[in-house]
Amino acid sequence: MQQLITGPAQEHSQQANFEERDPDLLARITERSARIGVVGLGYVGLPLATEWARAGFRVTGIDIDALRVDMCLKSKSWIADVPSEDLGALVREGFLTATTDASVFRELDIITICVPTPLNEAKQPDMRAILSVVDAIAGSLHAGQLIILESTTYPGTTDEFILPRLQQSGLKVGKEYFLGYSPERIDPGNTRYGLRNTPKVIAGTTSSCAQLMKALYETVVDRVIPVSSTRAAELVKLFENTFRAVNIGLVNELAMMANLLNVDVWEVISAAGTKPYGFTTFYPGPGIGGHCIPIDPHYLAWKLHTLNYTSRLIEAACEINEQMPRYVVERISRVFWDAGKCLDASRVLVLGVAYKRDVADLRESPAKEIIELFCEKKAVVDYVDPYIPVITLKTGMLAAVALDEDRVRRADCVLILTDHSVFDYASIARTASLVIDTRNATVGLAEPHIVRL
Ligand SMILES: NC(=O)c1ccc[n+]([C@@H]2O[C@H](COP(=O)([O-])OP(=O)(O)OC[C@H]3O[C@@H](n4cnc5c(N)ncnc54)[C@H](O)[C@@H]3O)[C@@H](O)[C@H]2O)c1
Numbered sequence: 278m279q280q281l282i283t284g285p286a287q288e289h290s291q292q293a294n295f296e297e298r299d300p301d302l303l304a305r306i307t308e309r310s311a312r313i314g315v316v317g318l319g320y321v322g323l324p325l326a327t328e329w330a331r332a333g334f335r336v337t338g339i340d341i342d343a344l345r346v347d348m349c350l351k352s353k354s355w356i357a358d359v360p361s362e363d364l365g366a367l368v369r370e371g372f373l374t375a376t377t378d379a380s381v382f383r384e385l386d387i388i389t390i391c392v393p394t395p396l397n398e399a400k401q402p403d404m405r406a407i408l409s410v411v412d413a414i415a416g417s418l419h420a421g422q423l424i425i426l427e428s429t430t431y432p433g434t435t436d437e438f439i440l441p442r443l444q445q446s447g448l449k450v451g452k453e454y455f456l457g458y459s460p461e462r463i464d465p466g467n468t469r470y471g472l473r474n475t476p477k478v479i480a481g482t483t484s485s486c487a488q489l490m491k492a493l494y495e496t497v498v499d500r501v502i503p504v505s506s507t508r509a510a511e512l513v514k515l516f517e518n519t520f521r522a523v524n525i526g527l528v529n530e531l532a533m534m535a536n537l538l539n540v541d542v543w544e545v546i547s548a549a550g551t552k553p554y555g556f557t558t559f560y561p562g563p564g565i566g567g568h569c570i571p572i573d574p575h576y577l578a579w580k581l582h583t584l585n586y587t588s589r590l591i592e593a594a595c596e597i598n599e600q601m602p603r604y605v606v607e608r609i610s611r612v613f614w615d616a617g618k619c620l621d622a623s624r625v626l627v628l629g630v631a632y633k634r635d636v637a638d639l640r641e642s643p644a645k646e647i648i649e650l651f652c653e654k655k656a657v658v659d660y661v662d663p664y665i666p667v668i669t670l671k672t673g674m675l676a677a678v679a680l681d682e683d684r685v686r687r688a689d690c691v692l693i694l695t696d697h698s699v700f701d702y703a704s705i706a707r708t709a710s711l712v713i714d715t716r717n718a719t720v721g722l723a724e725p726h727i728v729r730l
Pocket of ligand 1: 317322394427428430462464465
């Protein structure tokens, strides 16, 4: 009788026949003699490059940013999760180097692509970085190379966008060269889950591609999760981040509804979170930021539009999340109005502009839009953020100010946008005349002039 296999055995469903895979490349991976290139030395690429270098591979980072390349060669890290000492040791021992010169592609056995995938003005995928890297790789593609995309992107990118370009080399995928997709799950600043203990989803264009990828990632990751196609792996990543975006959209809407109902949303979330099953806690905030949650659902929605399908949940969640900065400013206007004041010429002191706690990352942070909205209303805004010394607004540059008691006392409103752990919320609440807290950073404090989102 035929046995139905379920569970972990499915993870091996992509195992190639021995003859199909490249025995040389597999051996070079096992022996750590394969030369690896990591294109894009950012939040994703630099940690990956250093992990492979630490595992004993010779790794070359390739980036168009000459400053980053120079910093790498001088052993100076620009990513908090990669200490300069670790980077320096790998550079000195010859395991890690960096260059801006794409001609190095021809010397490499494995190339992973970790370049940005932003949105354009029309909120559609901006594929220019991937395109330029893939065209450069295609120009020197040779037998025995394994190319892996790690950037977050729409389902179909590897097989519709990258494969045809590499096929122009005349080489046969799965036999002469290898291609696959593996989404990155790195969470900058997360000290509990890093590259090694976060399971890594992989998929190859063919089973031989998948097998080489599995061998490669198993050198730096405890658990590798193969899925059956690159399209599925691309959708896994977008589903994970869309799941967060939709749930954050729901809880942001809950915050607005609770305010209308005169109920404390934080109390509701905290009590709901005690349910031991069937509930996952998400928190409202002034909007969503970072390079993933505000962007990735649009990649999925865009792809679905090309198939004449509109995702109602994604569009509703994005709309709610994107309107949160305006909601925060309107809420504060109402609080001022109730107190007989107006925003015009008022002094607003913003605490935290990074998109999340304790990181030096401003990408897509709602703080910029909120500050611009205050400026439009003629409020005088200062901000404090130990991680972000200066921000660029539509009206020009704004530099961070120091957090001192006098400044807190003089502000008409202290607005907590990012709950960095270095802030002393109790002393700020004691000194300020009005605190608007969008993050529940003042939980447990009872001052009557604290207004929570
Ligand atoms: N940051 C995260 O937390 C995270 C997590 C998972 C997935 N991702 C995805 O990973 C990808 C990279 O994100 P990131 O956060 O590392 O971006 P990043 O902006 O931190 O780094 C990207 C790097 O790529 C370089 N670059 C840009 N164009 C290039 C080109 N044509 N050739 C060579 N280098 C080029 C940039 O100079 C930069 O150093 C994106 O698709 C992102 O969505 C990011």
